[in-house]
Structures are given as C-alpha cells and as structure tokens.
Amino acid sequence: MATLVQKFGGTSVGDAAKIKRAAEKVKRAKDEGHEVVTVVSAMGKSTDALVDLAYQLSEEPDKRELDMLMSTGEQVTISLMVMALKEMGIDAVSLTGWQAGIRTEDVHQNARITDIKTENLERHLKEGKVVIVAGFQGMTPEGEITTLGRGGSDTTAVALAAALKAESCSIFTDVTGVYTSDPRVVKKARQLQSISYDEMLELANLGAGVLHPRAVEFAKNYSIPLIVRSSMIDQEGTVVEEEASMEQNLVVRGLAFESAVTKVTVERMPNRVDTLSSLFTSLAESGINVDVIIQQVTEDQKVNVSFSIHTQALKETLEVLETIQSKLQYQKVRHVDQLSKVSIVGSGMISNPGVAADMFRVLAKEEVPVEMVSTSEIKVSTVIEEKYMVKAVESLHTFFELDERVEVRA
Amino acid sequence: MATLVQKFGGTSVGDAAKIKRAAEKVKRAKDEGHEVVTVVSAMGKSTDALVDLAYQLSEEPDKRELDMLMSTGEQVTISLMVMALKEMGIDAVSLTGWQAGIRTEDVHQNARITDIKTENLERHLKEGKVVIVAGFQGMTPEGEITTLGRGGSDTTAVALAAALKAESCSIFTDVTGVYTSDPRVVKKARQLQSISYDEMLELANLGAGVLHPRAVEFAKNYSIPLIVRSSMIDQEGTVVEEEASMEQNLVVRGLAFESAVTKVTVERMPNRVDTLSSLFTSLAESGINVDVIIQQVTEDQKVNVSFSIHTQALKETLEVLETIQSKLQYQKVRHVDQLSKVSIVGSGMISNPGVAADMFRVLAKEEVPVEMVSTSEIKVSTVIEEKYMVKAVESLHTFFELDERVEVRA
Known part of the structure; x- marks a missing residue:
C-alpha cells in the first residue's frame, strides 16, 4: 500500500x-x-x-x-x-x-x-x-x-x-500550481504540468515560488515528487520532480520578477585583496540583503563595485558605507533606484548557450536598457528600469513560448 | 533554600x-x-x-x-x-x-x-x-x-x-481568600486567616470554595499548606492547613448555602433489601445528582424515601421514577420546590456535640421550618424554604461568631 x-x-x-x-x-x-x-x-x-x-x-x-x-x-x-x-x-x-x-x-x-x-x-x-x-x-x-x-x-x-x-x-x-510567471501581472501566464527541482529552487529563491526553497532542496535530495495543488478546487497541480520525466521542449520554464530594486555603486576603491570581503561583510552584519554583484577594475587599477538591494534598505546601506569609508577609501557612492529585476529560469539553458543572448535581444528589441546581469547554470537575471518591467516580462514570456496554450504531457 | x-x-x-x-x-x-x-x-x-x-x-x-x-x-x-x-x-x-x-x-x-x-x-x-x-x-x-x-x-x-x-x-x-460565607450575600462575611483541609473540603464540596476538592485532598494527603490569595491586590490570604496551627476558638468556620433545591419524596414502598439501591442506581445512571437523603420506615413496614435534587433535575427525576414504578411499587411521588440548603462547617463540631442543636434553635427562633437534615462529622446541612435562606444564613453567621471583626491569629 x-x-x-x-x-x-x-x-x-x-x-x-x-x-x-x-x-x-x-x-x-x-x-x-x-x-x-x-x-x-x-x-x-x-x-x-x-x-x-x-x-x-x-x-x-x-x-x-x-x-x-x-x-x-x-x-x-x-x-x-x-x-x-x-x-x-x-x-x-x-x-x-x-x-x-x-x-x-x-x-x-x-x-x-x-x-x-x-x-x-x-x-x-x-x-x-x-x-x-x-x-x-x-x-x-x-x-x-x-x-x-x-x-x-x-x-x-x-x-x-x-x-x-x-x-x-x-x-x-x-494556488492551483506553479505558473510560468505571476498570473496577476502576466495575463498569459499558464500553469506548468511539471518543473524540475532545480528550476523550482531558482524560482523559489526569486520569491516567485509557492514552495519554500528548503523543502524543494529536501525533496530533491530524497527524490520525492512534490505536487503543488489547490486546496479549494479539484484540479491537477504541478509536479516538481527530476528532469527526466518532464516535457523536454521548454528551454525556459519560468519567469520571475520583482520591483523596488536599487543599484548602489561604490566607485574607485584601491584594488586590495580584502576590498570585496570588507564591503560585503559590513553589509551582511547589518542584515542588508545584497543580490546581484558586479565588480569592475578600471584602467588605473581602481575598483568599482555595483550591487543591487531592495529599495527599502537604501538608507541603511548608505549609512553602513559611510562608516567604512576610511577603511575602503572609496571616492564616491552613487545609487540608481526605481529599478526592477527580471529573471528567466530553466534547466534547458545548460545545453542551450544562446539563451542569455536571446534574452538580451528581446530586451534590446523593446528598447530596454540593461543595468546589471547575473547568471547561474539555469537562470539569467537582469536589472532594468522599473517602468520597463511589465513590458519586458510579457515580451520574454511570449518569446520563450510560455504563453497560455494547451500543454500536452510528455 | x-x-x-x-x-x-x-x-x-x-x-x-x-x-x-x-x-x-x-x-x-x-x-x-x-x-x-x-x-x-x-x-x-x-x-x-x-x-x-x-x-x-x-x-x-x-x-x-x-x-x-x-x-x-x-x-x-x-x-x-x-x-x-x-x-x-x-x-x-x-x-x-x-x-x-x-x-x-x-x-x-x-x-x-x-x-x-x-x-x-x-x-x-x-x-x-x-x-x-x-x-x-x-x-x-x-x-x-x-x-x-x-x-x-x-x-x-x-x-x-x-x-x-x-x-x-x-x-x-x-478573590482575596476563603470567606466565612459568600460575601455577595452575607454582608458581614469575613475572610478567614486559616481553615483546615477538612473544612475546606466540605466547603469546596458545597460549592462555596475557591479551590477544587481534588486539590484540597491532595494537599491534605501530603500536608502541603495551601495559601489562597488575590492576584490583583497585595493582601494576606487564607492558609489551608492542619487544624493544629490554627485558631481553636471557632466551632463553625464557614457557612455555605445554595438555592433552587427540590425535595422529592417516594412514598410507601415495600420494605425490601434492594429498594434504596434500585432507586438511587436508576437516578445515578441518568446523571441525576442526589444530595441529602432521608429514609423512614412507617409503622406498617412501608418505606418513605425523601431526597433533595437541584430543581433543574426535577423533570428528569420524575421521568426516571415513572419508569421504575413497577419495580419499586411505590404508592405516590410528591415533591416540594423553592427550597434551599444551608450548611455550617467546622472541625470544632467534633468535640462540640451541641452544634446541630444550636443550629436548629437559631432556625426555630427565626421561625424557619426545617424540611431535611444531614450531618457529617464537621458539617450540618439543613434544607429550608428558599424565602428563609438569607435570613437563616445571616442569623447563623452572627450566632456562630463569624461576623466581621478584627481576627487575631492564634
């Protein structure tokens, strides 16, 4: 039994x-x-x-x-x-x-x-x-x-x-299952029949998931199929399981996004071995959650570091940076707010190296400038202006063939 | 410590x-x-x-x-x-x-x-x-x-x-402690400095206590002094403990009373060995709580049994009696309602055989007819008409020297 x-x-x-x-x-x-x-x-x-x-x-x-x-x-x-x-x-x-x-x-x-x-x-x-x-x-x-x-x-x-x-x-x-994107914003979002543990993990970590990342990780480690389904209506849910048993044709499985992102740039620090660790340890100790990080070394061997935070954390971030100015010896701090983060997630990316390029092309076609980029094996995140967010999400959703249609189980 | x-x-x-x-x-x-x-x-x-x-x-x-x-x-x-x-x-x-x-x-x-x-x-x-x-x-x-x-x-x-x-x-x-009687009714009721386990048990069983009888019994068995006191104001409470350490001068320590009592009399049953057990087993099986019981054998060897119940239980009691008429072969059932029960409690009674007589004399002086009487070693309960209850309680409270006064610890 x-x-x-x-x-x-x-x-x-x-x-x-x-x-x-x-x-x-x-x-x-x-x-x-x-x-x-x-x-x-x-x-x-x-x-x-x-x-x-x-x-x-x-x-x-x-x-x-x-x-x-x-x-x-x-x-x-x-x-x-x-x-x-x-x-x-x-x-x-x-x-x-x-x-x-x-x-x-x-x-x-x-x-x-x-x-x-x-x-x-x-x-x-x-x-x-x-x-x-x-x-x-x-x-x-x-x-x-x-x-x-x-x-x-x-x-x-x-x-x-x-x-x-x-x-x-x-x-x-x-909710009735896991969706390709947030259906409250993306009208054409549709429910997935299945999704892999890793994809679910990325989506969950992006805050788009209905499952907690810890639970997904546990299920992955013990190969327990998870079924996300509605407690209110009778309907098949979404199965979270190993890649093997799923539809293989989708390169991108889901699309997550969030607004109220601020980019902070610390400019022209001396290029020392402990610069990055000093900076981010101080921020972490103040409980500031840093997301995308970009480091760039200038021609004259100075370091510029940009990172994204939730806009709510801006005031505290600036205060922390103030206290470590003498230590880091940066020249200037700048910030850009009213940004958003848009991410595409899919295990299919591993064998499709052009996916990030596809994403940038879609954004370029919509004339959306990209502020920051971060990638993992199965995820590409971009930071863009908030005012472009919905347009970008909808275009990407259509381009990666996630729009509502009759899905046939593999 | x-x-x-x-x-x-x-x-x-x-x-x-x-x-x-x-x-x-x-x-x-x-x-x-x-x-x-x-x-x-x-x-x-x-x-x-x-x-x-x-x-x-x-x-x-x-x-x-x-x-x-x-x-x-x-x-x-x-x-x-x-x-x-x-x-x-x-x-x-x-x-x-x-x-x-x-x-x-x-x-x-x-x-x-x-x-x-x-x-x-x-x-x-x-x-x-x-x-x-x-x-x-x-x-x-x-x-x-x-x-x-x-x-x-x-x-x-x-x-x-x-x-x-x-x-x-x-x-x-x-409440601030254990009182000689219910202070909401008896204006001269006063708080006791101490009371014995047995007295407290009797009062608790009479529904007048602030402590559950089980807890009092437990405390008595293990000789744990219990202190009843207020959680709101700072004031000495009442100590429940062994008789030895207490004021010895009070014969009666407390006075309990309840209204809505009905007396039921089952008349002229054949005098068989199992009459009482049949009657009260049937009532108990129906969850009817019987309090004072009086049995009387008539000159021609018939049995009359009177018992007191809560007035709420009257209808069910009469129904139960109806079903066992053929078994008990009683001649008639009568009942009197609008009665009350008034009890005096005190360990001092054990060595003062006249206490019950004192109680009856007080009631007689107030022209209160006594319907039923029940006694234990440290308690005398009387059932009287409800309309006399407060007068009886106040007179007894005064007679047994329970009225408010400065109490000196023994």
Missing part, C-alpha cells in the same frame, strides 16, 4: 469550514486505498495573534519561548482536523512534532530536522489510521520544542515523505 | 497586563530568595474558544483530540509568562506538562496524576531559574497528552508542591 504525504497550509485550514474541506481531500486519498500522513500548519493568521501577544510582553521575546508559543498553533489544527475526519467516519490520530518523532538540532526559531523516528507514525498507520502531524515543529534530543522557521510545514511534509518512503508529497495551497 | 509553588488561574492571566502583574508576584517570591515553581492556567476564556471550534467540527469531539486541543491553552500562557519575567530580568523557563514530568493515567479529559518525574524541574531550579509549568495537563507513559479535568491546574500545583517538598503552595485567584 503506497504511502502519501499531504500538506495543508494556513490559508487552507483557516476556519472550521476550510478544515472540513481539507478533511474531505484527506478522506479521498484514504478511500483510494493509500496510507495517508497529513501535515497541517496553524490556522490562518492565528500565529500572528500569538506573536503580537509576545511583543506586548517583551521587546525581544526569548526564542525558546517563541517556539513554545508558536508551536501551539499547529497543535490546535491537528486536533480539529482529526475531529473533522472522525465525523466523516475516518479513523485518525493527531501527533505533535515531538510525538511524530521529528528530531531537530538545538536551535530555536530556525531549527533543521536531523532525524525522524518513525515508530509511532508507523504503528498508527499499521492500525489503519490517517495520521495528522503538526508541521513547522520538532524536538531536540533534550526534549526542547523547536520550530523550523519559514516554510517549516513544507519541510516537515517532505521530510516525513522521505522518512516514510512515500510515493509523493502533495502540497495543498491557495 | 525553600521551594515555593504558585498557581495563577485563568482570570489572573487573562491578558498581557494581567500576565505582567502575575509575573511581578513571581519576581517578588524569587527576589525573596526562594526557588519558585509557578503553575498557570489558560488565558481567560481562551479554552472556551477552542472548544467552540471543536463543536463546529464534531457533535461529540474525540476526547483524546480535545486534550490535544485544550492543552495548547496553558502552553501559550507559560511562554508568555516567561517572556514577561525575562523582561523583568528574571531568568525563567517554561515547561509543558510532559516536559515537567507530570505522568498521568491513560484517561482523557479527566486523568489523575500518577507520578511526577522531577529531574527536569530540579535541573532548571538548580540553575537558578524560575520554572513556569503548564497546569491542567500531563502525559501518559505512552506519550499521550492528557488533561486533568476540572480544578486541574490547582491539582498540578499541589502535586508539584508535594513532589518538590515545597514549603507551601499559593493559589492566586480573583
């Missing part, structure tokens, strides 16, 4: 009616003859309310105690989900993270799963029960409750799928 | 401001040089909201899952309490029931504590931390989460005090 793992996020279990609807999906998988393990998140915004309370009591709440507090959210959902299932005649049992044997490292708020002791889970499955597991949480070997940080419930689901050698892991969410 | 156990009920931790106020009381005990273990309940009515959700999903929610659900309430409070303490510079740590080593029998919704494994608690105390423990919950040897039922947090506190050989157990609540 194949084991299926399912996961329902917070919006999919936001109230009693939604929990019932999710329970119906669990029941269906069970009725089809599968062993079913279902991971649930905290209901809707219930965790936010708890965290609000914490900040009423402490400016900087203790991390261990935040874990103690926040882990109650999923514990509420698991019990309610079992009640809903029992009402439908399905035998089920709820398990907290620690009861489900999810062991983590001794880090609060952002622990990684180290091991899953499956005895308890397997005992309940053998008794024919659906097992409902609290996502996002685990326990250290010393019996301390931990939480897994952002995307934690996805990670719980994938880790359980790996430990139980499940056939697949379905992530039920408020 | 003496160990103190404290307990804060739901109304004492109902919001962030109240949690802060409770934390100040914890801090004070710690600052005085004690090892402090504090038990907390769920915030205000938060558990009710969770149970409401459960009933939206199931007409009869699974008991195991209700425990899973309800135990989150205290887990929220413990973490918030630690955050509040840390903000005040007090090192503290929260422990759920299972983390605190509270082992229970394998019964859901109403488990009894079987054992407390104190290693974890003692380790944290040795490190100088205040330990905040979730009340009302425990774990079975198989790792199932259980709750202790009504009065559960009081029981947790007393059980921890016994296991840790604590000096005392303070129950912080929304």
Whole structure:
C-alpha cells in the first residue's frame, strides 16, 4: 500500500469550514486505498495573534519561548482536523512534532530536522489510521520544542515523505500550481504540468515560488515528487520532480520578477585583496540583503563595485558605507533606484548557450536598457528600469513560448 | 533554600497586563530568595474558544483530540509568562506538562496524576531559574497528552508542591481568600486567616470554595499548606492547613448555602433489601445528582424515601421514577420546590456535640421550618424554604461568631 504525504497550509485550514474541506481531500486519498500522513500548519493568521501577544510582553521575546508559543498553533489544527475526519467516519490520530518523532538540532526559531523516528507514525498507520502531524515543529534530543522557521510545514511534509518512503508529497495551497510567471501581472501566464527541482529552487529563491526553497532542496535530495495543488478546487497541480520525466521542449520554464530594486555603486576603491570581503561583510552584519554583484577594475587599477538591494534598505546601506569609508577609501557612492529585476529560469539553458543572448535581444528589441546581469547554470537575471518591467516580462514570456496554450504531457 | 509553588488561574492571566502583574508576584517570591515553581492556567476564556471550534467540527469531539486541543491553552500562557519575567530580568523557563514530568493515567479529559518525574524541574531550579509549568495537563507513559479535568491546574500545583517538598503552595485567584460565607450575600462575611483541609473540603464540596476538592485532598494527603490569595491586590490570604496551627476558638468556620433545591419524596414502598439501591442506581445512571437523603420506615413496614435534587433535575427525576414504578411499587411521588440548603462547617463540631442543636434553635427562633437534615462529622446541612435562606444564613453567621471583626491569629 503506497504511502502519501499531504500538506495543508494556513490559508487552507483557516476556519472550521476550510478544515472540513481539507478533511474531505484527506478522506479521498484514504478511500483510494493509500496510507495517508497529513501535515497541517496553524490556522490562518492565528500565529500572528500569538506573536503580537509576545511583543506586548517583551521587546525581544526569548526564542525558546517563541517556539513554545508558536508551536501551539499547529497543535490546535491537528486536533480539529482529526475531529473533522472522525465525523466523516475516518479513523485518525493527531501527533505533535515531538510525538511524530521529528528530531531537530538545538536551535530555536530556525531549527533543521536531523532525524525522524518513525515508530509511532508507523504503528498508527499499521492500525489503519490517517495520521495528522503538526508541521513547522520538532524536538531536540533534550526534549526542547523547536520550530523550523519559514516554510517549516513544507519541510516537515517532505521530510516525513522521505522518512516514510512515500510515493509523493502533495502540497495543498491557495494556488492551483506553479505558473510560468505571476498570473496577476502576466495575463498569459499558464500553469506548468511539471518543473524540475532545480528550476523550482531558482524560482523559489526569486520569491516567485509557492514552495519554500528548503523543502524543494529536501525533496530533491530524497527524490520525492512534490505536487503543488489547490486546496479549494479539484484540479491537477504541478509536479516538481527530476528532469527526466518532464516535457523536454521548454528551454525556459519560468519567469520571475520583482520591483523596488536599487543599484548602489561604490566607485574607485584601491584594488586590495580584502576590498570585496570588507564591503560585503559590513553589509551582511547589518542584515542588508545584497543580490546581484558586479565588480569592475578600471584602467588605473581602481575598483568599482555595483550591487543591487531592495529599495527599502537604501538608507541603511548608505549609512553602513559611510562608516567604512576610511577603511575602503572609496571616492564616491552613487545609487540608481526605481529599478526592477527580471529573471528567466530553466534547466534547458545548460545545453542551450544562446539563451542569455536571446534574452538580451528581446530586451534590446523593446528598447530596454540593461543595468546589471547575473547568471547561474539555469537562470539569467537582469536589472532594468522599473517602468520597463511589465513590458519586458510579457515580451520574454511570449518569446520563450510560455504563453497560455494547451500543454500536452510528455 | 525553600521551594515555593504558585498557581495563577485563568482570570489572573487573562491578558498581557494581567500576565505582567502575575509575573511581578513571581519576581517578588524569587527576589525573596526562594526557588519558585509557578503553575498557570489558560488565558481567560481562551479554552472556551477552542472548544467552540471543536463543536463546529464534531457533535461529540474525540476526547483524546480535545486534550490535544485544550492543552495548547496553558502552553501559550507559560511562554508568555516567561517572556514577561525575562523582561523583568528574571531568568525563567517554561515547561509543558510532559516536559515537567507530570505522568498521568491513560484517561482523557479527566486523568489523575500518577507520578511526577522531577529531574527536569530540579535541573532548571538548580540553575537558578524560575520554572513556569503548564497546569491542567500531563502525559501518559505512552506519550499521550492528557488533561486533568476540572480544578486541574490547582491539582498540578499541589502535586508539584508535594513532589518538590515545597514549603507551601499559593493559589492566586480573583478573590482575596476563603470567606466565612459568600460575601455577595452575607454582608458581614469575613475572610478567614486559616481553615483546615477538612473544612475546606466540605466547603469546596458545597460549592462555596475557591479551590477544587481534588486539590484540597491532595494537599491534605501530603500536608502541603495551601495559601489562597488575590492576584490583583497585595493582601494576606487564607492558609489551608492542619487544624493544629490554627485558631481553636471557632466551632463553625464557614457557612455555605445554595438555592433552587427540590425535595422529592417516594412514598410507601415495600420494605425490601434492594429498594434504596434500585432507586438511587436508576437516578445515578441518568446523571441525576442526589444530595441529602432521608429514609423512614412507617409503622406498617412501608418505606418513605425523601431526597433533595437541584430543581433543574426535577423533570428528569420524575421521568426516571415513572419508569421504575413497577419495580419499586411505590404508592405516590410528591415533591416540594423553592427550597434551599444551608450548611455550617467546622472541625470544632467534633468535640462540640451541641452544634446541630444550636443550629436548629437559631432556625426555630427565626421561625424557619426545617424540611431535611444531614450531618457529617464537621458539617450540618439543613434544607429550608428558599424565602428563609438569607435570613437563616445571616442569623447563623452572627450566632456562630463569624461576623466581621478584627481576627487575631492564634
């Protein structure tokens, strides 16, 4: 009997009616003859309310105690989900993270799963029960409750799928699958039947994904097919799996974009071996997230460094640069805002060296100047003026044959 | 260093401001040089909201899952309490029931504590931390989460005090202590400095107490002094302890009363050995709570049985009696409603045989007819007409010297 793992996020279990609807999906998988393990998140915004309370009591709440507090959210959902299932005649049992044997490292708020002791889970499955597991949480070997940080419930689901050698892991969410691009902006965006782990990872890291990168990485490492699908309507989702089993004809699978990007250029620093590390260590220590980085050495052996940041971080970035002026001995700092980042992602690029060139040609044809470029094996990112973003995205979407059409499964 | 156990009920931790106020009381005990273990309940009515959700999903929610659900309430409070303490510079740590080593029998919704494994608690105390423990919950040897039922947090506190050989157990609540009678009705009611376990048990069982009988019994068995005190204002509370250390001069310590009592009389049954057991087993099986019972054998060897019930249970009682008429072969059922029960409680009665007579004399002087009487070693209960209740209570309160005055500790 194949084991299926399912996961329902917070919006999919936001109230009693939604929990019932999710329970119906669990029941269906069970009725089809599968062993079913279902991971649930905290209901809707219930965790936010708890965290609000914490900040009423402490400016900087203790991390261990935040874990103690926040882990109650999923514990509420698991019990309610079992009640809903029992009402439908399905035998089920709820398990907290620690009861489900999810062991983590001794880090609060952002622990990684180290091991899953499956005895308890397997005992309940053998008794024919659906097992409902609290996502996002685990326990250290010393019996301390931990939480897994952002995307934690996805990670719980994938880790359980790996430990139980499940056939697949379905992530039920408020979208119907993974799209070629954000359908709110790109009207012709369409849902993908499948996407590779690596492509999904790039899209997830670009903020365009519905899955957390950690969960995707975990699924990739253990070759667990992930299925992203809607918790509200019945529709096939998108399968995240190894390249081999997918449509091969698409060079570019997805297109991600974000606005509010600012480019900062630090000009004419002496060309020393520690210049780059000094600069970016200082920025990192202030919690400033730097994205694309370009370094250029001038003819007279001075160094210019440009990097992109979120526009919100500009003020702090300039302050940090001010404090390290004497150290870096730069001549000038300039910045350009109202920029955006547009990226194309696809495993097919590896064997198609001309893809970046294609992208630049499309942008040139639309008369969009490119401010910065960054590439990986399966991704090309460009920084362009914000006002060109939508036009650029739509042209690229059409050029790379991502527009809505009837897709035939390979 | 003496160990103190404290307990804060739901109304004492109902919001962030109240949690802060409770934390100040914890801090004070710690600052005085004690090892402090504090038990907390769920915030205000938060558990009710969770149970409401459960009933939206199931007409009869699974008991195991209700425990899973309800135990989150205290887990929220413990973490918030630690955050509040840390903000005040007090090192503290929260422990759920299972983390605190509270082992229970394998019964859901109403488990009894079987054992407390104190290693974890003692380790944290040795490190100088205040330990905040979730009340009302425990774990079975198989790792199932259980709750202790009504009065559960009081029981947790007393059980921890016994296991840790604590000096005392303070129950912080929304009243300032134990009163001679209900101060909302008896204007001259006053707070007691001390009361014995047995007296407290009688009062608690009469519904007049602020403590759950289970907790009092536990405290009595392990000789843990209980201190009932206000969580809102600074004031000495009432100590519940062994008789020896208390004022000896009071024969009657407290006066309890309740209205909406109905007396039911089953007349002229054949005098068989199983008559009483048949009658009261049938009533018990229907969940009808019977209080005072009087049996009388007539001259011609027929049996009359009178018993008091809550007026709400009258209709069902009459129905049950109807179904067992052929079995009991009674001639008639009569009932009198608009009655009340007035009880006096005091350990001093044991050595003062005239106390019941005193009570009847007071009632006679006020021209209050007595419908029923029931006595125990330290209690006399009378059932009288409801319209006389307040007058009777006030007269008895004065006669037994319970009225407000300056009390001098023995």
